[in-house]
Amino acid sequence: DVQLQASGGGLVQAGGSLRLSCAASGFRFDDYAIGWFRQAPGKEREGVSCIKSNDGSTYYADSVKGRFTIASDDAKNMVYLQMNSLKPEDTGVYYCAALADILWDASTWRTSWSPFGYYGQGTQVTVSS
Numbered sequence: 001d002v003q004l005q006a007s008g009g010g011l012v013q014a015g016g017s018l019r020l021s022c023a024a025s026g027f028r029f030d031d032y033a034i035g036w037f038r039q040a041p042g043k044e045r046e047g048v049s050c051i052k053s054n055d056g057s058t059y060y061a062d063s064v065k066g067r068f069t070i071a072s073d074d075a076k077n078m079v080y081l082q083m084n085s086l087k088p089e090d091t092g093v094y095y096c097a098a099l100a101d102i103l104w105d106a107s108t109w110r111t112s113w114s115p116f117g118y119y120g121q122g123t124q125v126t127v128s129s
Helices: none
Strands: 003-007 010-013 018-025 032-039 046-052 058-060 068-073 078-083 092-100 123-128
Touching (some): 018 092, 018 123, 046 078
Antiparallel strands (some): 003 018, 018 078, 032 092, 046 058, 068 078, 092 123
16 A cells, blocks of 8 residues: 655744655655645645656745755655745645656646545644744
């Protein structure tokens, strides 16, 4: 079974940093894109960043460029999201997700990866002002 275990969330002041981790299992890591999505209160879930394991290419939402960095450790099937200079608007539940490379599209990656992708449980990130 596909499993995506996210961790590392917490409460931080604006300007602070957090590092999220995603432990992936149950699928061939090299054949999938791994992404981080977040859902703010009252808003739809949206893509924040993703990495394609086959070539290491990375993608970011405009709102986090220059502040967030995604990286993977293929040997451990882990994906990390380093979040710096956090803002209150970064608050939300962050989800780790996986989608087969063959289904991934550069123009739509920020939208939902359902129904063919997988989501793990979320981790709460709260940024206080």
